[in-house]
């Protein structure tokens with residue numbers, strides 16, 4: 001796990017570089033995408049590179065981490081619509097290249113299985129970007145999630161629904177109670193994971209993720225078992241890290257040729 005503490009624009013540049021290096025090497029790479037506010041600066045930087053420097057996503061495929069259950073197809077907070085708005089419609093993905101779990105399926109369990117199958121058939125995710133919830137959830141794997149879980153239906157915690165109410169006009173009752181989410185084992189199969197967190201509200205979750213014991217109580221801690229994770233945090237999100245000075249000196253000494 002590499003932890004980098006830097007300003008938000010530097011974090012976005014680092015993550016965008018990882019995507020760019022992958023796509024220049026493998027234009028048909030499989031990208032893991034996430035909603036939420038944390039990756040937005042990364043998406044903006046990727047759009048800039050697409051517009052100004054010709055970075056192309058035309059042969060790439062992408063899989064979202066999660067989806068609310070039951071939001072109408074055209075609802076602006078349906079995560080497939082969110083990712084189109086925030087990122088994929090702003091670049092040149094081919095039609096149908098971006099998928100998410102089907103939160104409108106009649107048979108939700110079957111939709112979860114077929115989503116796992118689709119990721120596997122694509123060859124697995126090469127590079128997964130993600131944020132982290134204030135309660136330590138990744139994707140929508142809430143505290144108590146099985147560390148070996150696959151894509152499935154989950155019930156959101158009141159904390160997560162309250163955190164996400166800002167996307168629903170501040171009305172927590174409009175936030176769905178259920179979601180479909182890649183499981184922790186699904187996430188762990190991505191070959192490289194870049195987790196971005198900014199702000200004081202993420203400090204506890206980041207401390208647990210990096211320095212806590214691996215526990216279903218803080219689902220993100222499973223990433224300690226992954227061989228290639230980049231944790232990109234600003235000073236506020238890093239404020240509870242006991243090893244912050246070490247991470248700062250490591251980054252200051254990072255070889256120029258070494259990407260994430």
Ligand SMILES: N[C@@H]1[C@@H](O)[C@H](O)[C@@H](COP(=O)(O)O)O[C@@H]1O
Nearest residue numbers: 034036037038131132133139140
């Ligand atoms: N399902 C998403 C997660 O994928 C995201 O990482 C998290 C943090 O969101 P934000 O980045 O807006 O803080 O919340 C949501 O609930």
